[in-house]
Amino acid sequence: MPEPILSARGITKSFGALKASDDITLDLRAGEIHAVIGPNGAGKSTLIAQLCGGLAPDAGTVQFLGHDVTREGTAARARRGLARTFQISALAMEHSVIQNATLGCVGATGTPWRIVSRALRRGPLRDRAEQALARVGLQDHAATRVADLSHGQRRQLEVAVALTLQPKAFVMDEPMAGLGAEGSAQMTRLLHDLRHEAPILLVEHDMDAVFALADRISVLVYGQVIATGTVDEIRAHPEVRAAYLGDET
Numbered sequence: 001m002p003e004p005i006l007s008a009r010g011i012t013k014s015f016g017a018l019k020a021s022d023d024i025t026l027d028l029r030a031g032e033i034h035a036v037i038g039p040n041g042a043g044k045s046t047l048i049a050q051l052c053g054g055l056a057p058d059a060g061t062v063q064f065l066g067h068d069v070t071r072e073g074t075a076a077r078a079r080r081g082l083a084r085t086f087q088i089s090a091l092a093m094e095h096s097v098i099q100n101a102t103l104g105c106v107g108a109t110g111t112p113w114r115i116v117s118r119a120l121r122r123g124p125l126r127d128r129a130e131q132a133l134a135r136v137g138l139q140d141h142a143a144t145r146v147a148d149l150s151h152g153q154r155r156q157l158e159v160a161v162a163l164t165l166q167p168k169a170f171v172m173d174e175p176m177a178g179l180g181a182e183g184s185a186q187m188t189r190l191l192h193d194l195r196h197e198a199p200i201l202l203v204e205h206d207m208d209a210v211f212a213l214a215d216r217i218s219v220l221v222y223g224q225v226i227a228t229g230t231v232d233e234i235r236a237h238p239e240v241r242a243a244y245l246g247d248e249t
């Protein structure tokens with residue numbers, strides 16, 4: 001089997017007496033969507049933070065593209081091509097769609113600020129931003145202020161900003177949050193295709209989306225991965241049904 005793109009090995013993180021991550025081992029392979037599900041407080045955000053560099057684990061390692069990145073911060077991991085989208089929007093609301101996307105590339109490439117204004121006008125960064133907008137279907141909204149976009153369009157723009165990194169892997173934190181049925185369907189289609197550009201570690205509460213998209217699912221309960229498997233395996237798993245899915249299956 002090829003090396004995983006992103007992997008956590010034995011990740012452990014405590015807050016006082018609480019083990020928010022308890023010896024978590026999971027990986028993300030080329031071409032897949034690996035969903036992480038679990039009830040509130042199970043430790044999903046804590047896991048994401050350790051994968052992306054916002055939190056250092058107490059024990060265990062994180063590997064990305066064959067490198068041990070456990071002690072690297074978020075910016076270093078982003079430069080390696082680890083793109084993250086957030087549960088809460090991190091967009092500049094008063095700026096236009098194209099400005100947000102271009103500034104995303106500027107951050108990703110470490111371009112000095114003195115040439116930012118030029119980058120916003122034309123050049124390879126602007127081209128990259130335009131391509132990313134087209135990829136998520138926002139090409140006709142380049143000049144629109146982010147504040148004037150719908151919630152669903154903002155989520156699409158977040159994916160576009162992540163795409164400007166030309167990522168090798170995505171970590172997505174609840175991309176369906178707050179989307180209506182139509183928005184979720186649109187986002188589901190986008191993620192379905194995106195996995196072939198870069199695999200996606202998807203933390204998501206929307207079980208319809210998870211079951212529609214995931215190649216594999218890991219179930220987190222009280223900081224532990226209690227099961228990893230295909231959609232069918234997870235739906236049928238007795239411990240998972242008892243701990244999490246309840247009557248939803």
Ligand SMILES: Nc1ncnc2c1ncn2[C@@H]1O[C@H](COP(=O)(O)OP(=O)(O)OP(=O)(O)O)[C@@H](O)[C@H]1O
Nearest residue numbers: 015018019020038039040041042043044045046047
């Ligand atoms: N900085 C912190 N200090 C203390 N406790 C924390 C901290 N961050 C998280 N926790 C605790 O760790 C546990 C896991 O929290 P985490 O936010 O990772 O769960 P989650 O699965 O992402 O939850 P949700 O689905 O509600 O976002 C919770 O009990 C939470 O209260």
